[in-house]
Amino acid sequence: MDWALSLAEVAAHVAVIHRRSKFRAAPENVARLQSLALCGAVEMIIPYQLHGLEGDDAGRLTAVIASDLDGGERRLEADVLLPFFGLSQNLGPIAKWGLNLDRNHVAVDPATGAAGQPGLFAIGDIVTYPGKLKLILSGFAEAAAAAHAIFPLVHPGEALHFEYSTTQGIPAAS
Numbered sequence: 145m146d147w148a149l150s151l152a153e154v155a156a157h158v159a160v161i162h163r164r165s166k167f168r169a170a171p172e173n174v175a176r177l178q179s180l181a182l183c184g185a186v187e188m189i190i191p192y193q194l195h196g197l198e199g200d201d202a203g204r205l206t207a208v209i210a211s212d213l214d215g216g217e218r219r220l221e222a223d224v225l226l227p228f229f230g231l232s233q234n235l236g237p238i239a240k241w242g243l244n245l246d247r248n249h250v251a252v253d254p255a256t257g258a259a260g261q262p263g264l265f266a267i268g269d270i271v272t273y274p275g276k277l278k279l280i281l282s283g284f285a286e287a288a289a290a291a292h293a294i295f296p297l298v299h300p301g302e303a304l305h306f307e308y309s310t311t312q313g314i315p316a317a318s
């Protein structure tokens with residue numbers, strides 16, 4: 145959004161390819177982009193996504209191919225492509241599993257990853273609890289805690305021996 149607004153002032157042509165009509169930008173910037181689109185200063189290619197690139201023998205970009213959700217394609221001659229990716233979290237069918245949900249996340253017990261239905265556990269970015277940080281490190285720690293909580297369900301009656309790979313090595317695949 146910011147790049148499009150800035151480049152519209154200097155570039156010969158700016159096209160914004162976006163997968164959906166909504167933008168998660170400041171409303172003022174969205175309004176500015178829309179008015180630039182209305183007067184033809186920016187071309188809005190929506191709902192499309194990046195499909196392919198064309199270049200010349202010197203390795204320079206010559207065109208960007210955008211495709212819509214029905215497989216239709218548009219070829220846009222271009223000198224420069226600025227790719228940005230975004231995230232749109234969607235629980236899909238998981239939303240109907242009867243889990244504890246909190247604003248598009250699964251609310252879990254952080255000590256175990258228990259997700260509100262017996263035997264169902266969740267870890268990673270999909271979960272929420274007080275102090276949750278969306279980090280790889282947090283996901284790994286949650287995985288270890290959940291594995292501990294899940295062990296007695298998978299191996300009832302068996303003792304869980306807590307071990308370090310540092311001292312015990314990595315278990316051989318059986």
Ligand SMILES: Cc1cc2nc3c(=O)[nH]c(=O)nc-3n(C[C@H](O)[C@H](O)[C@H](O)COP(=O)(O)OP(=O)(O)OC[C@H]3O[C@@H](n4cnc5c(N)ncnc54)[C@H](O)[C@@H]3O)c2cc1C
Binds near residue numbers: 268
């Ligand atoms: C731009 C950016 C930079 C980041 N930088 C860092 C960093 O420097 N350090 C750090 O620790 N963390 C960083 N993070 C956060 C980190 O990427 C996440 O915390 C981590 O990837 C979460 O792992 P996850 O396995 O829970 O989820 P994800 O990595 O999001 O994996 C979920 C997977 O499930 C798939 N999926 C979704 N829905 C379905 C479905 N219905 N069926 C099947 N598959 C599905 C998705 O395609 C995806 O592959 C960054 C995140 C972003 C967006």
